[in-house]
Amino acid sequence: MELSLTDKKKEIDKLINFELKVKKVYESGLIKAPIHLSGGNETHLIKIFSKIKKTDWVFSTWRNHYHALLHGIPEKWLYDEIVDGRSMGIISKKHNFYSSAIVAGILPIALGVAMTNKRNNTDQEVWVFIGDMTYETGVFHEVYKYSKNNKLRMKFVVEDNDLSTNSPTGKTWIKKTKPYKDIIYYKYKRKFPHHGTGNWILF
Amino acid sequence: MGKISETYRGELIRSMEYLAKDKKTIFLGQSVLYSGNAIYNTLETIESSRKIEMPVFEDVQMGLSIGMAMNGYIPVSCYPRFDFLILAMNQLFNHLDKMQFMSKGQFKPRVIIRTSIGSKKPLNGGVQHTQDYTSVFKSISTELDIVLLNKKNEIFPAYKKALTRKDSRSTLLIEHGDYYNKK
Numbered sequence: 011m012e013l014s015l016t017d018k019k020k021e022i023d024k025l026i027n028f029e030l031k032v033k034k035v036y037e038s039g040l041i042k043a044p045i046h047l048s049g050g051n052e053t054h055l056i057k058i059f060s061k062i063k064k065t066d067w068v069f070s071t072w073r074n075h076y077h078a079l080l081h082g083i084p085e086k087w088l089y090d091e092i093v094d095g096r097s098m099g100i101i102s103k104k105h106n107f108y109s110s111a112i113v114a115g116i117l118p119i120a121l122g123v124a125m126t127n128k129r130n131n132t133d134q135e136v137w138v139f140i141g142d143m144t145y146e147t148g149v150f151h152e153v154y155k156y157s158k159n160n161k162l163r164m165k166f167v168v169e170d171n172d173l174s175t176n177s178p179t180g181k182t183w184i185k186k187t188k189p190y191k192d193i194i195y196y197k198y199k200r201k202f203p204h205h206g207t208g209n210w211i212l213f
Numbered sequence: 214m215g216k217i218s219e220t221y222r223g224e225l226i227r228s229m230e231y232l233a234k235d236k237k238t239i240f241l242g243q244s245v246l247y248s249g250n251a252i253y254n255t256l257e258t259i260e261s262s263r264k265i266e267m268p269v270f271e272d273v274q275m276g277l278s279i280g281m282a283m284n285g286y287i288p289v290s291c292y293p294r295f296d297f298l299i300l301a302m303n304q305l306f307n308h309l310d311k312m313q314f315m316s317k318g319q320f321k322p323r324v325i326i327r328t329s330i331g332s333k334k335p336l337n338g339g340v341q342h343t344q345d346y347t348s349v350f351k352s353i354s355t356e357l358d359i360v361l362l363n364k365k366n367e368i369f370p371a372y373k374k375a376l377t378r379k380d381s382r383s384t385l386l387i388e389h390g391d392y393y394n395k396k
Contacts, residue, residue, distance in 0.1 A: 096315075103319035108283070112307045118273040119308065122280020122288075130284075152270045 012060055022052045025076055028085060032075065032092055033207045042213065043095030048076040049201025051169060055080055058167060058194060067123050067136045069116040070109040072098040077139055081107055106134075113174075114140070114149040121153045124162040135163045143174030146183055154190070166193040171200045221365045221392040225255040228372035232289055232325070233259050235376060239281065241265040242274065242291030242327075250293040251329060251390055271297055275304035275326075279312070282322030282383075287376065292328040295387065296344050309383055310357045321381035325372070332390030347387055358384045365396065 013021060029047045036045050059080035062068065070077040078088050078100050091100055098111040110116045117138060124136040144150055145168045157164040168189065172179050180186050189195035202208060215231075218224045232238045244253040246266040256264060267274050271292065278288040292298040298305075305326075312320050331343035347361045358378075360371045375384035 099315050101316040101319060103316065108316075108320075110308065112303065115276070115303070115308055118276020118304060119280040119283070121273065122277030122282075123284045124280070125277060126281045126284040126286050129286075149273060152268075152273050156268070156270075156273070 013056065018053075018056060021056050025052050025055075025079060028079060028089075029075060029202075031089070032097075033202075035093060037207055037209055037211055039211055039213045041093055041095060041097070043097060044072075044205040045092060045097040045207075046073040046075075046205050047202040047207065048073055050171075051076070051196070051198040054169075054196045054198060062137055063135070065106065066134050067106040067108070067120065067127075069120040069136065069138045070100070070107070071116070071139065071141065071144075072109070072111040073141075074098075074100045074109040074139075077109075078102070078105075078107060081105055083107060114144045114147045116140075117144075117149050117153040120164065121157055121162070124157060124164045125160070128160070128162055133163070135165055137165045137167065139167045139169060141174065141179075142168055142170035142172060142186065143177075143179045143182075144168075145170075146179065146187055154193075158192075168193060168195045170195065170197045172197075173200060173204070175204045217366065217369070219396055221362075221368070221389070221395050222251075222255060224365050224368040225388065225393075226258060228369050229255055229289075230258055231369070232287075232372060232376055233263060235287060237285065238287045238289055238325075238376070239263055239265065240289045240291065241278065242267055243269060243293055243297075245291055251332070251393055252291050252293055252327060252388075254393075256291075271300035272302075272304050275301035275324075276308065278324045278326075279304060279309050279322050282324045283320050287323050287325065289325045289327060292326065294331045294338075294342055294390075295328050295346050296331065296341055298326075298328045299346065305357070305385075306353060310354055313356050313382075322383065323375075323378075323381045324383040325375045326383065326385040327388070328385065329388040329390045332393075334391055343390075345387075350385065356382055358382050359387070360384060361387045362389065365392075 055076050068081045083102050083105050100109050120136050120138045127134050244250045245256050245264045278290040281288045330345045331338040351359050362368050
């Protein structure tokens with residue numbers, strides 16, 4: 011369901027403020043593991059998540075804080091996980107939420123969940139959020155093809171910031187693959203570095 | 214269940230029939246529905262509806278086996294040769310082998326993985342079809358249980374344990390292609 015403008019603004023503020031809170035604690039040196047802050051894609055994600063049911067599965071990457079919050083994972087629980095050093099692999103079975111720090115790692119796992127959803131005849135969708143470098147991998151194309159040919163309930167969302175760590179996807183591949191018509195593809199500019207906050211921190 | 218078979222292959226068939234009695238199991242891989250390797254011959258008595266013939270995409274096959282297990286199924290994921298299982302090491306060790314730890318026990322996917330050390334007799338498949346990587350896999354696994362099936366009478370108990378173990382750990386069971394017809 012689409013949010014009103016006021017609610018959308020509140021949701022954007024909630025996301026941004028959460029990451030600023032994580033940024034602050036990270037810069038205090040308390041978190042002894044990498045963090046990958048989200049930012050710059052709030053509007054895109056709020057729109058996408060308005061279509062995602064709470065019972066749907068969501069698969070995400072190392073940059074998963076926004077996805078987790080928008081899928082209903084409580085802020086406090088998420089914050090505690092991040093402070094405990096698990097930012098890169100937020101997992102909540104209760105919320106059908108799984109993330110991985112391995113490029114393309116979530117795609118085959120999501121495929122397996124979608125296959126069993128079909129066998130169980132459920133209407134649960136499996137949403138997979140990947141970056142533009144992952145979109146270029148062979149694994150993506152194997153999973154995409156298999157899911158389409160088997161008519162599985164899977165939705166692929168490509169979040170294109172044209173960077174993989176700091177390598178520009180377009181330059182490494184010379185030319186990027188055009189977005190398929192049946193996937194969600196959006197471009198955005200990364201607000202924070204690949205990991206960390208951009209400031210020098212003494213741990 | 215049933216009487217011990219006369220051959221190594223017979224014990225594998227008995228084990229597969231035992232696994233199939235659990236409605237949550239599903240058999241997948243290359244040559245599970247169509248002939249082409251020794252593992253196929255041990256699955257002929259399993260209903261077709263319980264078998265999924267996979268394309269050749271080993272790492273995706275391992276990942277989708279994990280996903281199926283996360284959603285309540287028990288995949289029996291078949292890799293005809295150990296040499297081919299190497300192509301699935303990413304999903305096997307970066308995901309399945311770390312899943313209980315990473316999820317703090319929320320997800321305990323039980324995947325049963327079958328592979329075989331390729332036979333050398335009467336035809337030697339060569340260095341890319343006959344390797345035994347058991348010790349290598351054991352040296353890097355944390356949650357995955359790895360069992361080399363050296364004797365006929367080890368087969369059925371090993372599969373029974375893989376299916377029923379309370380810790381829900383996944384198990385890799387390694388067969389010897391050369392032992393199929395041995396007593």
